[in-house]
Amino acid sequence: MTTAKKLILIVVDGMTPAAFERAIESGRAPALAALAERGAYRRATSVFPSLTPVCLSSIVTGGGPDVHRIPHLVWWHRGQRRIVEYGSSFAALRAAGMAQSITDTIFNMNQQHLGADAVTVFEALDDAGLVTAAVNITCYRGRTKHVPVLPWVTKPAYGPKRFFYYSLFESDPTGAPLAVRNRAAGSIDLYAAAVGRWLVTRDGFDFFAYYLSDFDYASHAHGPVGAEDVALERTDAAIETLLAAAGGADAFFERYAVVLLADHGQTPVDRVAQLESPLTMHADHVVVAASNRAGQVYLLPGARVDAGTLARALDRDAAVEVTLRLEHDEAVARREGEELRFRPGVSGWETSGDASILDHPDALHRAWSALANPNAGELLVSAAPGWEFADLGGRHHAGGGSHGSLVEGDSIVPVLTIGLDSEIARITDVAPAVLAHFGVAPPAYARVPARVG
Numbered sequence: 001m002t003t004a005k006k007l008i009l010i011v012v013d014g015m016t017p018a019a020f021e022r023a024i025e026s027g028r029a030p031a032l033a034a035l036a037e038r039g040a041y042r043r044a045t046s047v048f049p050s051l052t053p054v055c056l057s058s059i060v061t062g063g064g065p066d067v068h069r070i071p072h073l074v075w076w077h078r079g080q081r082r083i084v085e086y087g088s089s090f091a092a093l094r095a096a097g098m099a100q101s102i103t104d105t106i107f108n109m110n111q112q113h114l115g116a117d118a119v120t121v122f123e124a125l126d127d128a129g130l131v132t133a134a135v136n137i138t139c140y141r142g143r144t145k146h147v148p149v150l151p152w153v154t155k156p157a158y159g160p161k162r163f164f165y166y167s168l169f170e171s172d173p174t175g176a177p178l179a180v181r182n183r184a185a186g187s188i189d190l191y192a193a194a195v196g197r198w199l200v201t202r203d204g205f206d207f208f209a210y211y212l213s214d215f216d217y218a219s220h221a222h223g224p225v226g227a228e229d230v231a232l233e234r235t236d237a238a239i240e241t242l243l244a245a246a247g248g249a250d251a252f253f254e255r256y257a258v259v260l261l262a263d264h265g266q267t268p269v270d271r272v273a274q275l276e277s278p279l280t281m282h283a284d285h286v287v288v289a290a291s292n293r294a295g296q297v298y299l300l301p302g303a304r305v306d307a308g309t310l311a312r313a314l315d316r317d318a319a320v321e322v323t324l325r326l327e328h329d330e331a332v333a334r335r336e337g338e339e340l341r342f343r344p345g346v347s348g349w350e351t352s353g354d355a356s357i358l359d360h361p362d363a364l365h366r367a368w369s370a371l372a373n374p375n376a377g378e379l380l381v382s383a384a385p386g387w388e389f390a391d392l393g394g395r396h397h398a399g400g401g402s403h404g405s406l407v408e409g410d411s412i413v414p415v416l417t418i419g420l421d422s423e424i425a426r427i428t429d430v431a432p433a434v435l436a437h438f439g440v441a442p443p444a445y446a447r448v449p450a451r452v453g
């Protein structure tokens with residue numbers, strides 16, 4: 001075991017690199033600027049679909065969707081023959097069944113859906129005898145059993161040693177205000193900040209995952225640029241709370257190494273499509289699961305249609321930019337009737353067809369990882385710029401922002417590291433970088449990130 005500095009992982013949901021860079025330059029975000037002044041900054045790639053449950057699971061496990069098996073915000077559970085919905089919208093939760101969806105989001109995502117072979121950073125550090133802590137992060141699986149605070153919820157959850165989750169799980173009495181009082185006014189991050197203040201004041205952890213979700217919420221409503229007026233100062237204040245709790249920036253950085261990143265970006269959307277509409281003729285054979293800027297189509301057992309036919313049915317759909325499917329041992333990306341075939345070879349990707357079909361950041365790797373997820377649909381759909389797919393409840397964010405696709409704006413995130421030796425080029429590099437920082441071996445599936453040289 002090394003005597004490494006304690007480490008705080010800050011995840012700002014949905015903050016684009018442009019928003020981060022403007023925040024530093026404009027002087028509107030003094031806490032972010034204090035971090036940037038001492039850190040190494042770069043841009044990194046997210047996973048596909050670039051949606052929060054998929055991204056946070058990737059950050060926390062160091063594996064892509066092929067490893068952690070969380071495929072989307074909404075998906076078809078083949079074994080249980082039912083839709084799983086993690087909260088695309090309140091209407092989508094209601095459409096999928098409110099009680100089931102709440103259980104899926106709070107408990108099953110970690111206890112049943114998250115891959116058994118995936119190792120969370122909490123599990124790895126817990127096993128190494130370090131004290132882990134987390135607030136609000138949706139991928140939280142750890143070794144410590146926690147009983148809910150609310151008397152009418154009786155199921156326990158297994159999380160980090162110090163575990164705070166939307167006022168539902170609280171391993172310690174911190175006096176934090178209720179998380180869900182007023183989402184739009186920032187009550188979720190105020191809750192996180194109160195917990196963060198309590199933890200930093202006590203220096204009560206070795207590793208702390210500090211997840212701030214309100215920026216993404218504002219960006220959905222106001223667009224990725226509009227969010228800066230609504231939520232940037234609140235996000236910055238939540239980070240400032242940690243610095244102040246340590247006695248100021250110098251004392252804070254004396255004590256802690258930091259990784260700050262977003263889980264995905266956002267892009268403006270002004271048009272809405274129903275992904276099931278162009279597939280109506282196949283409705284008896286498929287289940288369509290779509291939300292934000294990504295969709296999946298699942299073939300039902302005995303379906304008399306294949307994924308290639310479904311892909312061709314979407315050729316002239318303006319909302320669809322790229323579809324992805326597996327054929328034998330190859331992946332096939334299709335865009336406007338043209339196809340690119342690819343698979344991993346001994347010395348890099350083997351491809352045939354038009355390479356410009358997947359001209360998105362890190363696209364072959366991200367597409368392959370998404371397709372190799374056993375919970376993914378047979379056909380994956382990445383939305384065209386400006387388009388969103390309505391969710392199960394018919395809701396969308398047209399006029400605001402969204403994410404989920406392969407396009408650059410949804411896929412690139414800002415990353416800031418302070419006191420870390422590893423270079424984070426993909427969000428899946430975070431967990432192995434954190435483990436390396438503490439001298440803990442990463443899981444075998446994880447790529448060991450390059451050292452800062």
Ligand SMILES: [Zn+2]
Binds near residue numbers: 052216
């Ligand atoms: Zn979002």
